[in-house]
Amino acid sequence: MAEGNGARLRLNPYNDWVEREGLIVHEGLACDLLTAETKFWPRLGVNGAAVHLRGRGDFSNLFLIDIPPGKSTEPIRHLYEEVVYVVEGRGSTQIEFADGRTHSFEWQPRSMFAIPLNAKYRLHNGDGKNRAILGTVTSMPLMMKIFHNDSFIFENTHFFEDRIGKDTHYNGSGDLTMIRPGSNIWETNFVPDLGSIELHTWNERGAGSSNLMFILADSNMHAHVSQIQAGTYKKAHRHGAGRHVFTVTGKGYSLLWYEGEAEWERVDWRPGVVFPPVENQFHQHFVTSQEPSRYMAAGTSNQRYPLTEAARVNSGTDAAQGAVARSVKDGGGQIEYEDQDPRIHALWLEEMHKNGVTPQFDKYETAPKVLTAAG
Ligand SMILES: [Fe+2]
Structure with missing residues (x-):
C-alpha cells in the first residue's frame, strides 16, 4: 500500500500480485495443507491458495495447489524457482523446453520435484476420483520484489538451456x-x-x-x-x-x-x-x-x-x-x-x-x- 502524501513508498509488489490474482491467503505459524481452504486460481486453472507463514522470511513463499480429480494445470512458465512436494494424490508432471525437448515423470505422496527455471510445465492429477494436494515453496517474493512486472515473470521467452540437466534427473x-x-x-x-x-x-x-x-x-x-x-x-x-x-x-x-x-x-x-x-x-x-x-x-x-x-x-x-x-x-x-x-x-x-x-x-x-x- 502506498503511503506518505500519495508518494509510492514501502510497496510490496509480491503481496500486490497475490491480491490481483485473487488468491486466498493463509497466515499463522503453521498450516495444514490437507484442510486449508482453496479456490479456483485462473492462472493455473485449478484450485490454489497462498500460504504466508510467519517464518517465511523475505525471499520465499508457499503455494497450495489443489488439483481436482482428473484435472490438469494450464501450461505455465515463470522466472521464479520452486520445490514442489506432493502431500496427497497421484499424477504426473510434463515439462517442455523452448527447443522442443520434453521430460515427464509420475509422482505420488512424498514425491518432490523442481521445475527448471522458465521451462513450460503442466501438472496432471492422474486419479479420476481423488484430488491431488501439492505444496510448492518458491522464490516468487524475491523475484516480484525485484522486477514488479507480471509479464516479465510469466511471459519471458528466455531459454535457460543450462538448467535442463541430465535425463537421469527426471527418472x-x-x-x-x-x-x-x-x-x-x-x-x-x-x-x-x-x-x-x-x-x-x-x-x-x-x-x-x-x-x-x-x-x-x-x-x-x-x-x-x-x-x-x-x-x-x-x-x-x-x-x-x-x-x-x-x-x-x-x-x-x-x-x-x-x-x-x-x-x-x-x-x-x-x-x-x-x-x-x-x-x-x-x-x-x-x-x-x-x-x-x-x-x-x-x-x-x-x-x-x-x-x-x-x-x-x-x-x-x-x-x-x-x-x-x-x-x-x-x-x-x-x-x-x-x-x-x-x-x-x-x-x-x-x-x-x-x-x-x-x-x-x-x-x-x-x-x-x-x-x-x-x-
Ligand atoms: Fe532448523
Missing part, C-alpha cells in the same frame, strides 16, 4: 556427492519418495539423526530431508528464516522460542502440516510416533548458490563452519542436549508416556547420559 535417479555429515548432496530434479531415499548419519544434530541435502534443477532453492529416530528428539538450533518444514512420515511436535523466553510456542505436526521456524527462533523437533519421522525443509538459498555471505559461510564444506550444528557456546546456533532447559526433556517424557512410546536414547552411543538415565 528418479540423481548424483550423490559425499562431503561430510549434514552436507551430503543429492543432485536431481525429481525424487519419487522422500520416505525411502537413503539418508546419511548426522549425529551432531541429534542421537541417531540422519539427513540428505538436495540441489534441485541447478536452482538456488534449498531442500533437505532429515530423519529423527522413534523415541528420540533432535537438538534445538536456530538459523535464518524461510525454511518451510513439511512432515513426510511419522508425527510429533516442535517447540519454538527466542533466546531468553521462558515459554515456548508449540506446533503439533503430521503429514500435511508445514511450518517455517521464524528467523533466529530456536526450534526443536520431537517424534511421538512409534516409527521414525522424516521431514523435508525447503526455502531459497542453498549450498551451491548461497544468497547471502552469511549463508555461504554457514554452508561451508569445512565442518568447523557449519554453524547450524555447532554449540551456541562455541559461537554456533545449536543448544546441546546437556545445555537445554530441563523442562524440555520432562515434557518429552510426558509425551512418550501419553503416546505409549518407549524412549530410545540408550540405543545411541552419541546420546549423553543426562538423556539415557532419565529415559
